[in-house]
Amino acid sequence: MxxxxxxxxxxxxxxxxxxxxxxxxxxxxxxxxxxxxxxxxxxxxxxxxxxxxxxxxxxxxxxxxxxxxxxxxxxxxxxxxxxxxxxxxxxxxxxxxxxxxxxxxxxxxxxxxxxxxxxxxxxxxxxxxxxxxxxxxxxxxxDASSLAGTGEIGKVAVWTGETTLSSLTALSYDNSFEVISPAVAGDDDPIFEVKNRDGKIVFGVYQTGVRVYVDDIGTKGTKGGFAVGGLSDQTKLDGYEYLRVTPDSVRININASTTGTKGTRGGFAVGGLSDQTKSIPSDMLFIAPDSARIYVNNPTVKSTRGGFAVGGLSDQTKGTASNFLFLTPENYFIGHEAGNSNVSGLYNSFIGYEAGKNSHSGSENIFIGYQAGLSNVVGNWNTFLGFEAGLSNSGSDNTFIGYKAGNAHTNKGGNVFLGSKAGQNAVDGEQNILIGESAGSEITTAARNVYIGFQSGFNTSQGNDNVFLGSLTGFTNNTGKSNVFLGNKAGYSNTSGSWNTFLGFESGYMNSSSDFNSFIGYRAGYNNLSGYYNTFMGYNSGFSNISGANNVYIGNEAGHSNEVGWSNVYIGDGAGKLGDGSSWNVFVGYQSGFNTTGMGSHNVFLGHHSGHNNTTGWSNNFIGQGAGFSNTTGTNNIFIGNDAGHDNLTTSGNIFLGRNAGYMHNNGWGNTYIGHLAGEAIVSGTNNLILGTYAGNEKTSGSSNVFLGGYSGTANETGEQNVFVGNWSGQNSENGSNNTYLGAGAGFNAPGSSNVFIGHYAGSNEVGNNKLYIANTQTASPLIFGDFQEQKLKFNSSVNVRDFLVLEPRSTEPPSPEKGTVFYDSTIDKLKVWNGTEWKIILFE
Structure with a gap:
C-alpha cells in the first residue's frame, strides 16, 4: 500500500x-x-x-x-x-x-x-x-529456468539459497492455506508466531490457544493495539473495526443488523478446541446486537498458554504475564494487575490499572479507575470510581466517586464522597456525605456531616453533624458541630462555633467560635466573631456584628453597623442600620432607629422612619410613621402617631399622641399633645397640655398652656398660661396669654390676654384684656360682665338679693363714676348715687 x-x-x-x-x-x-x-x-x-x-x-x-x-x-x-x-x-x-x-x-x-x-x-x-x-x-x-531444489505438490516453497527452493512441511495450499503443527509439538510450542521489529511476539498461535500482545506503553501510530475489521470495508481509509484492544480499553463493535452471515464461519467467535467436531460448538464469547455473553469453564487449562487472554508486550519475559482482563463467575478484573492479590474475595468488579490490586478477601466491591481501591484488603461493599479513588481504603460500605475521592481514607465506613478530590485526605471519618471538588478534604475523625459544594467543609477534622451546602461553605470549620451553612462561603471562617444556622451568600462569613446564631440572607452576620444567640435575617442584616449577643435583626441591612450592642430587636428594611453599641432597643419599620448608637438604649420605635435620627436618646417610645424622626438625644419621650414629634431633637419627657402631634417641636419638655395635628407647629414650649383635634395646631411657642377640645387654641401662636376648655375655645386667640376660656367657642376670636370667658361662645368677639364674660351666646352684653383692671362687675339683668347686700364703706367718692353708681359714704353714713353730673344722697322714707 x-x-x-x-x-x-x-x-x-x-x-x-x-x-x-x-x-x-x-x-x-x-x-x-x-x-x-x-x-x-x-x-x-x-x-x-x-x-x-x-x-x-x-x-x-x-x-x-x-x-x-x-x-x-x-x-x-x-x-x-x-x-x-x-x-x-x-x-x-x-x-x-x-x-x-x-x-x-x-x-x-x-x-x-x-x-x-x-x-x-x-x-x-x-x-x-x-x-x-x-x-x-x-x-x-x-532466471526461472535456473531454479533448483526439491518440492512437494501442495506445499509452500521457501528459498534455501540464491537459486534453490525447498518445501515447508507445515504449510500447504490446495483450495485454502493451512498450517499444521508437528505431532510431537509440546503444549507451549508455537504453531505460528508474528514478531515485531524488536523481536517481541505480537500474535501467537499455540497448541491450546491464541495470544495477542499489544503495546502497553502507548502506540505511535493508528495501527497499534489489536483490531479485527470487516472484509467489505477495506477500501475505506480506516475501515470499520469489530474488535480493538489497547492498553487503556477493549472495544467490540458489532453490526446491529439482524441479517446473518453467509456461512457458519462468518463473523467473529471464540470457541473451544475440543468441540470443533460438533455441529454447534460451545461458545466462550458470544456477541449479538442485543447482548454480549462470556462463558467460562471452571476447570483450569493444562498450561499457561491455554484459554484466551490479553496481555502486554513488555512483560513476555516474566514467568506469568500480567493480565489486562481476568473474568470468573465470581469476580471481574479488567486492567493491569487489577484484583491481582485476590484470594477469597467474591463478587468484586475491578476495572482500571491496579484497581483493587491488594484486595485479598474483600467482597462485593466495585473499583473503577487508576489504582482505585488499591490498598483495600478486607473491606466490603465499597464503590470507588475515579483516579486513585479510595486508594488507601480498608474500610467497608463506602462510596467514593471522582478524581482522588477518599484517597487517604483508611478504616471507617458509611461514607459517600462524590467529586474530584472529595474527602481526599479524610482518614477515619464515618457516615459523611461529601459532594463537590475537595469537599471535606481534611476530615480525620468527623462523622455524620453533609458537605455539598466546592471545598465545603474543607478543613473539618473532628466536627460532627454539620450540613454545609455551597461553594467554600464552612471552609475553615475544624471542630464546630451541628452547624447548618447554606450558600457560597457561608460560615467560611468558622472553626469551633457550633449549633449555628447560616443561610445565604457569605452569611456568618467571619464567625469563628460563637454558637447558637441564626443568620439568613446575603452576608447576614458577616463579621460576627464571638456574638451568640443572635438571629439576623435579611440582606446584610447584622453585617458588622462582632460580639453583640441576643439580637434579633430582620430586614434588609437591619442592624448593619451594630458591632457590640446586645438584646436589640430590629425589624424592617434598614432598621437600626447605622447604630453601634446600643442595647435593649426595639425598632420595627423601614429605617426605624436608623442612626441609634452608643447610649441610645431601651427605645421602642415602631413605624416607617420612626426614631430615624436617634443617636443616643434613650427610653423613648415612638410609634407611627416618622414618629420621633429627628430625635437625636431626647429621652423619655412618647410619640404615638404618624409623624408625631417628628422634629424633636433633644427635648425629653414629652408625650405626643396623634397624627402630626407635636410635629415641629424641638425645644421644651414635659409637654402632652394628644389629638390629630395637636400642637403640630409648636417649636418650643414646656409643660403644655393640648388635647383635641387641631388643638394648638398653629401654636409655635409658649408654655404652661392647657387646651382641651377640638380646635381649642388652634391659632394661639405664642401665648402662655392659657386654659382653653371646650371645642373651638380660644380658637383664634393668636398671642393672648393668661386667659381662661371655659365652654365651646368661648373666646373664639378674642385676641386679648388675662380674660375669663365662661359659657358657650362667651366673649367670642371681645378684643380687650382683663375682661370677664359669663354668657351662653356671642352677645356683647353678657349676663355678667367684668373688668379686672378697672375692678368692675356688671350685671346685665336684675339682681335679687335674698338676705342682705353689703357695700364696703369708703370715705372718698369713686373716680370716673357712671350714671347710677352707688357707694356708702362713711363720712356721713349715707348712700350716694351719681346722677350723671353730681352725687346725690339717697334718702329712705
Whole structure:
C-alpha cells in the first residue's frame, strides 16, 4: 500500500495513496496491470467527492533518470473522494508497460494530478514500489529456468539459497492455506508466531490457544493495539473495526443488523478446541446486537498458554504475564494487575490499572479507575470510581466517586464522597456525605456531616453533624458541630462555633467560635466573631456584628453597623442600620432607629422612619410613621402617631399622641399633645397640655398652656398660661396669654390676654384684656360682665338679693363714676348715687 500527502502550490490539494500491488491470478493469461487506489483531499483534509480528476502515472528507475512507462487516467472520485485505477490500463503516453523491467526490483511510481480533470498537472511525489507484482515479475524473469531444489505438490516453497527452493512441511495450499503443527509439538510450542521489529511476539498461535500482545506503553501510530475489521470495508481509509484492544480499553463493535452471515464461519467467535467436531460448538464469547455473553469453564487449562487472554508486550519475559482482563463467575478484573492479590474475595468488579490490586478477601466491591481501591484488603461493599479513588481504603460500605475521592481514607465506613478530590485526605471519618471538588478534604475523625459544594467543609477534622451546602461553605470549620451553612462561603471562617444556622451568600462569613446564631440572607452576620444567640435575617442584616449577643435583626441591612450592642430587636428594611453599641432597643419599620448608637438604649420605635435620627436618646417610645424622626438625644419621650414629634431633637419627657402631634417641636419638655395635628407647629414650649383635634395646631411657642377640645387654641401662636376648655375655645386667640376660656367657642376670636370667658361662645368677639364674660351666646352684653383692671362687675339683668347686700364703706367718692353708681359714704353714713353730673344722697322714707 502507498500513502502520500502533498500540498498543491496553486490548488492547495492533498492526496492519500491507499492501495497498490494487488496480484491478479488467471489461468488464461498473465495480467498486464495492477490495482491502484487513492483518496484525493483538499488542504483542509476534506475529500473531494464525486469530482472528475486526471492522473498521470509514470514508472521510472530509482534516480528518475529513465522513464519506463507513462500513462494518463481520467477518473471520477467516489462519495468518499476515492479514485480506483488499474496501472497498465490507462492511455499510454510513452514506453511499453509490458517491457517494464520488474526483475530489477527498483521500480518507482511518480504521480501527477489535475483535480479539475484537465491537463494542468501538479506533481504529488514519487514513491518506490515496495513489492513487485509476482505475475508481472514472472513474465519478465529470465532466471526461472535456473531454479533448483526439491518440492512437494501442495506445499509452500521457501528459498534455501540464491537459486534453490525447498518445501515447508507445515504449510500447504490446495483450495485454502493451512498450517499444521508437528505431532510431537509440546503444549507451549508455537504453531505460528508474528514478531515485531524488536523481536517481541505480537500474535501467537499455540497448541491450546491464541495470544495477542499489544503495546502497553502507548502506540505511535493508528495501527497499534489489536483490531479485527470487516472484509467489505477495506477500501475505506480506516475501515470499520469489530474488535480493538489497547492498553487503556477493549472495544467490540458489532453490526446491529439482524441479517446473518453467509456461512457458519462468518463473523467473529471464540470457541473451544475440543468441540470443533460438533455441529454447534460451545461458545466462550458470544456477541449479538442485543447482548454480549462470556462463558467460562471452571476447570483450569493444562498450561499457561491455554484459554484466551490479553496481555502486554513488555512483560513476555516474566514467568506469568500480567493480565489486562481476568473474568470468573465470581469476580471481574479488567486492567493491569487489577484484583491481582485476590484470594477469597467474591463478587468484586475491578476495572482500571491496579484497581483493587491488594484486595485479598474483600467482597462485593466495585473499583473503577487508576489504582482505585488499591490498598483495600478486607473491606466490603465499597464503590470507588475515579483516579486513585479510595486508594488507601480498608474500610467497608463506602462510596467514593471522582478524581482522588477518599484517597487517604483508611478504616471507617458509611461514607459517600462524590467529586474530584472529595474527602481526599479524610482518614477515619464515618457516615459523611461529601459532594463537590475537595469537599471535606481534611476530615480525620468527623462523622455524620453533609458537605455539598466546592471545598465545603474543607478543613473539618473532628466536627460532627454539620450540613454545609455551597461553594467554600464552612471552609475553615475544624471542630464546630451541628452547624447548618447554606450558600457560597457561608460560615467560611468558622472553626469551633457550633449549633449555628447560616443561610445565604457569605452569611456568618467571619464567625469563628460563637454558637447558637441564626443568620439568613446575603452576608447576614458577616463579621460576627464571638456574638451568640443572635438571629439576623435579611440582606446584610447584622453585617458588622462582632460580639453583640441576643439580637434579633430582620430586614434588609437591619442592624448593619451594630458591632457590640446586645438584646436589640430590629425589624424592617434598614432598621437600626447605622447604630453601634446600643442595647435593649426595639425598632420595627423601614429605617426605624436608623442612626441609634452608643447610649441610645431601651427605645421602642415602631413605624416607617420612626426614631430615624436617634443617636443616643434613650427610653423613648415612638410609634407611627416618622414618629420621633429627628430625635437625636431626647429621652423619655412618647410619640404615638404618624409623624408625631417628628422634629424633636433633644427635648425629653414629652408625650405626643396623634397624627402630626407635636410635629415641629424641638425645644421644651414635659409637654402632652394628644389629638390629630395637636400642637403640630409648636417649636418650643414646656409643660403644655393640648388635647383635641387641631388643638394648638398653629401654636409655635409658649408654655404652661392647657387646651382641651377640638380646635381649642388652634391659632394661639405664642401665648402662655392659657386654659382653653371646650371645642373651638380660644380658637383664634393668636398671642393672648393668661386667659381662661371655659365652654365651646368661648373666646373664639378674642385676641386679648388675662380674660375669663365662661359659657358657650362667651366673649367670642371681645378684643380687650382683663375682661370677664359669663354668657351662653356671642352677645356683647353678657349676663355678667367684668373688668379686672378697672375692678368692675356688671350685671346685665336684675339682681335679687335674698338676705342682705353689703357695700364696703369708703370715705372718698369713686373716680370716673357712671350714671347710677352707688357707694356708702362713711363720712356721713349715707348712700350716694351719681346722677350723671353730681352725687346725690339717697334718702329712705
Amino acid at each position: 502507498l500513502n502520500s500527502t502533498k500540498n498543491l502550490a496553486m490548488k492547495r490539494l492533498a492526496i492519500n495513496l491507499l492501495g497498490v500491488l494487488l496480484v491478479f491470478t488467471s489461468s488464461a493469461q498473465i495480467p498486464q496491470g495492477f490495482n491502484y487506489q487513492a483518496v484525493i483531499r483538499n488542504a483542509e483534509g476534506e475529500p473531494l467527492k464525486n469530482q472528475d480528476i486526471t492522473l498521470q502515472i509514470t514508472l521510472q528507475n530509482g534516480d528518475a533518470s529513465e522513464d519506463y512507462y507513462s500513462e494518463i487516467h481520467n477518473a471520477t472520485s467516489s462519495s468518499l473522494g476515492v479514485v480506483a485505477l488499474i496501472i497498465g490500463g490507462g492511455s499510454s503516453q510513452s514506453g511499453n508497460f509490458a517491457t517494464v523491467p520488474w526483475s530489477l526490483g527498483d521500480i518507482h511510481i511518480k504521480v501527477d494530478v489535475d483535480p479539475t480533470g484537465g491537463d494542468s498537472y501538479t506533481h504529488l511525489g514519487t514513491s518506490k514500489l515496495q513489492a513487485v507484482p509476482f505475475a508481472l515479475h514472472a513474465a519478465t524473469s529470465s
